[in-house]
Amino acid sequence: MTTSTDTSTDLEAFRAEVRAWFKANGKRIDDHSAVEEADGETVDYLARARGFMNKLYDAGFSGLSWPKEYGGQSLTMNHQRVFNEEANGYDLQSSPFMVTLGMCAPTLLQYGTEEQREEHIPKMLRGDEVWCQLFSEPGAGSDVAGLTTKAVRDGDEWVINGQKVWTSGAHFSKFGLIVTRTNVDVPKHKGITMFIVDMSSPGVTVRPLRQMSGGSGFNEVFFDNVRVPASNLVGEVDHGWMAAIGTLMNERVSIGAGGGGLGRGSGTPQFDNLSELATHVGKKNDGATRQELASIYVEERLIQILGDRMRAGMKAGKAPGPEGSIAKLSGSELGKRSADMAMTLLAESGQAWTDGDEIAARWAGSLLGSPGGAIAGGTPEIMRNILGERSLGLPKEPQVDRDMPFKDVKTN
């Protein structure tokens, strides 16, 4: 990773710049951050977060390791690491941009046309364009390739009909990356095409879904004769599956180990929060508590190291491999364990609390969010299948429809 631009003097100068900038512009994470995070789904929060992203971009701290020609800084992973260290403890307000920067932008970088990259990536890095990822369907959740949303060519346009679901942030996204069925006469993986879709196009209807946590970050999205210009094609007609896989792999790294252009995944927030909580409830010196706390610290650091290694690999030109599933699995397991530990520490007051008890409210939110974290981006069982089959080369699950023309496949 060593290049002429990351000598220790350069890095130290860079560190000083980042530190000064955060001191002047950053907001420390305090006990209210969880409350902010919970309404990270609202348009208000988005506006504030976008303001912060604009400032970050103008200061030259967005997309540190991304190519300069698309608005990044073309710096090294060491710069990213330094940035992460300095950003630790500050609220990056990054949750609305996670899908945009962690998943959609890398897909455009890899599979998009030059025009698409030049047009969108700088705006994504600046926070001006929020994107969503339109993959899952009611009848095709874990089996993404079973999708039935159709795109049909009509002159210089494509016409899309169908329904997507579990679409995070669709209600405030300007664009979406959509995968569609363009050929039913070939096996399911071979007739898929990816497009950029303008979410304000006529025929697009976004309906928020209320989750078990009470939040509404997900949506169902309906496409009724939505017309998309042919120039919005990403990759090749009928060969969108590879691009989709690329997005999904980025998604797993991003969900599990933080990422995107922002430097999420820095610090050890679960450990910091839980150690504070343990002190708060008077269990700081309890042996079992200390062991579990340390285990959470270890898990958190291991995921960070793994994420750093994956991102360094990606920067060196390696597409993320099935290892992204390791981050995804570990991240959701850590979320569950952290919530469990907090509920153990809080005991009765974790399940019922008085108004204004922000600590209890925040951990209850975390508890109710953790099952969703495990499913989002693929269930643990799907991740383990991917690791078993793609990383370890074990025989595939028997799939009766793999080589069958899609029109003959039994769908839900």
Next chain:
Amino acid sequence: MSSMSEEREALRSAVADYLDANYPIDKVQRIADGKEAVPADAWLKLSQGLGLAGLVIPEEFGGQGAGYAELGAVLQEFGRTLAPLPMLSSAALGTLPFLLATDDTVRRPYLEALASGEATAALALTEAAGEWPVTAHETTALQAGENWHVSGSKSFVLDNGGATFYVVSAQTENGVGIFVIDGADVTREALNAIDLTRAQSSISFEKAPAIALAVDAGDTIKQLQELAAILISSEQLGGATAVMNMFVEYAKIRVQFGRIIGSFQAIKHMCANTLVEVEKARGAAEDAADKAAAGQDDLALSASLAKVSCSEAFTNATLTNIRVHGGIGYTWEHPAHLYFRRSRSSSALFGTPAQHREALLVGLGY
């Protein structure tokens, strides 16, 4: 996903080839069983061939001048094959105190003898069970003119059946020091170890003549303990990788209920869970070795992180190995138990996971 440089990879691969050719697992089993002995000149030959005894010894003392990252890569191979040679005990742990010592006239003869493979050294810090990091050194060193004499005992010493010399920590009037004593001056008692592939002993010595490597060396002893945890972690990582490969290969050929068992999700997911643990442990072990190589002063956090994650990954992998193999995995003839034994032993040495977790919290100021 490995961050290994090409040079390090070439070294690792040469060591792998040598060990596979000379210490296949069935031979290691016969040695563990006492049916075959390690040739007396095995270590010397390996030192002459690949220079492993002097791998991290500077070239001016006859060594290879490699760093901790290379040493970590080589230790992974020894962990993978369980080759009963003093790579960890002497070339890594036994050599460390001399690397950290500063007086060339004192350390030169030892380093030269170690680099040639003609001598082996063993590091002996621990005195009582459950003592990590070692802070109370009941062994004492007394100075009489130019000479030192040490008295006391040490236990759980990895010495592959007896080292040429032992490096012990001992209390002096001016702090804790590090001393070298001749193997001939100690009474060695072999311990009954669950690990059949690595000998351990307790040693005692009474007014044994000693050479002082360092006096008032509290910081160096702390550093020795951190490096010991990092080095054994690399070896554990190699062991964990080996058993994972062993049961994954088996899952690809064993047929039950008319199917290859690796196609059953229950088995596939056991394999995947091990992969997750091993890859995270790899990150921690290689990160710690890189930090040691970069000369970072305080390695405590990285060392504990590596020791916890590698111990747990290795321990869990060895159990999964037995489970995936079924009954055959629980037989004496199958090598699974050798790895199971090694994992439990290595997990307890140089700080248990629980001790390192506690140390992590203390290190973080909690």
